Amino acid sequence: xxxxxxxxxxxxxxxxxxSSAPMKDMIESAISHGLGEICFTEHMDMDFPVFKDVPKxxxxxIVPPYHDEVSFYQNEYKDKINIKYGVELGLQPQIKDINRxxxxxxxxxFVIGSxxxxxxxxxxxxxxxxxxxxxxxxxxxxxxxxxECLQDFDDFDVLGHLDYIVRYTPSKGANYSYDKYKELIDxxxxxxxxxxxGLDFNSKALFYGGSPNPNPDILRRYKELxxxxxxxxxDAHVPEGIAGAxxxxxxxxxxCGFDHYYTYEKKTPSAVLL
Numbered sequence: 210x211x212x213x214x215x216x217x218x219x220x221x222x223x224x225x226x227x228s229s230a231p232m233k234d235m236i237e238s239a240i241s242h243g244l245g246e247i248c249f250t251e252h253m254d255m256d257f258p259v260f261k262d263v264p265k266x267x268x269x270x271i272v273p274p275y276h277d278e279v280s281f282y283q284n285e286y287k288d289k290i291n292i293k294y295g296v297e298l299g300l301q302p303q304i305k306d307i308n309r310x311x312x313x314x315x316x317x318x319f320v321i322g323s324x325x326x327x328x329x330x331x332x333x334x335x336x337x338x339x340x341x342x343x344x345x346x347x348x349x350x351x352x353x354x355x356x357e358c359l360q361d362f363d364d365f366d367v368l369g370h371l372d373y374i375v376r377y378t379p380s381k382g383a384n385y386s387y388d389k390y391k392e393l394i395d396x397x398x399x400x401x402x403x404x405x406x407g408l409d410f411n412s413k414a415l416f417y418g419g420s421p422n423p424n425p426d427i428l429r430r431y432k433e434l435x436x437x438x439x440x441x442x443x444d445a446h447v448p449e450g451i452a453g454a455x456x457x458x459x460x461x462x463x464x465c466g467f468d469h470y471y472t473y474e475k476k477t478p479s480a481v482l483l
Contacts, residue, residue, distance in 0.1 A: 214455040215470050215483065216246035218319060219297070219369070219409055219442025224275040225252040226267035228446040232278055236286055238448035246291040246472055247451075248319050250442075251275055254299030255307055258326070263334055270296065272315060293473065295319035297369060300358040301326060312364040319473040321409055321442075322362070323369030324355050332377045344378050348385065352393035359400045366473055367440050368401055370411040370422035382419060387426035398431050407438025407471060407478070410462060416443065416453030421461065429465040438471050438478060459483055 221228040222235055232249070239247045254268035276294065283292045296315070298308055300322050312320060325331060327350055332338045339347075351374040359368070371394075375382045387394060401408065408423060408431060415421040423431075428439070439462065443453045462470065462483060469480040 213243055213245050214452050215441035216472050217244055217443050217452050218248040218440040219444045220247055220249050221446045230447050234448045236282055238451045240290050242452045248293035248295040249279060250295040250297040250321050253296050256304050258329055293318040297321040297323050300324050302357050305362045309364050318475055320365045321367055321369040322365030327351050339379050348374055352390055355397050367407040367409045369409045372423050376414050387424055394427055398434050402434055402436050409442045410439045411442045411444050412454045412458045413444035425461050432466040440471055
């Protein structure tokens with residue numbers, strides 16, 4: 210077994226609309242945690258809804274300065290840590306062609322495809338969202354939209370934080386289980402496997418006291434269905450969150466039958482022993 214924690218492949222800095230973290234601070238934190246590799250995955254959520262706390266283009270990534278800063282630090286830290294250039298792409302059915310062009314126009318090492326919205330609404334930013342919606346129906350609709358997005362879009366490497374929606378339910382996941390939505394979840398997993406894509410095994414909720422995304426039952430089912438590709442992601446927006454709960458995450462992955470995780474270079478995956 211390796212002594213290093215898995216590479217952190219889900220990180221945000223000041224180039225994302227919901228973070229102010231300097232890239233240098235994130236890198237220094239990763240080094241202090243003993244990581245040998247990281248990948249920055251700044252938000253690009255086109256057609257994100259505009260409201261009071263989220264001005265227009267909050268989650269529109271300005272690529273040139275982001276690319277330049279990553280390139281600078283790749284050289285600056287080349288003897289200390291391997292730094293990859295990625296993006297977290299917000300998937301919505303109506304912007305699949307725009308998203309496809311964005312990915313084809315850029316040279317990312319790694320692309321996370323994430324669903325942050327339910328029918329163009331954000332359950333996180335809308336304070337009254339859950340007052341008007343049934344929790345179980347919203348979760349089911351989230352999975353239905355995930356299927357819809359995945360069926361017609363291939364320009365990503367892993368699906369971001371599957372069952373992310375559960376983080377923001379009023380019950381904080383108390384009423385949620387894989388079995389409750391297994392038909393929808395299994396369809397998502399089969400699509401991913403058929404397309405040769407993977408899962409972002411995301412520790413953010415676990416780090417803050419909840420359950421990882423996806424739920425370990427989903428990760429185990431993914432393995433049962435033939436899934437092999439997982440990346441580890443802290444979803445950190447501050448230096449303190451880097452590699453959050455990765456020791457626990459590694460144990461969960463091993464218990465689910467995984468003995469490797471994956472890193473990427475120019476969208477080509479490589480297996481690394483856990």
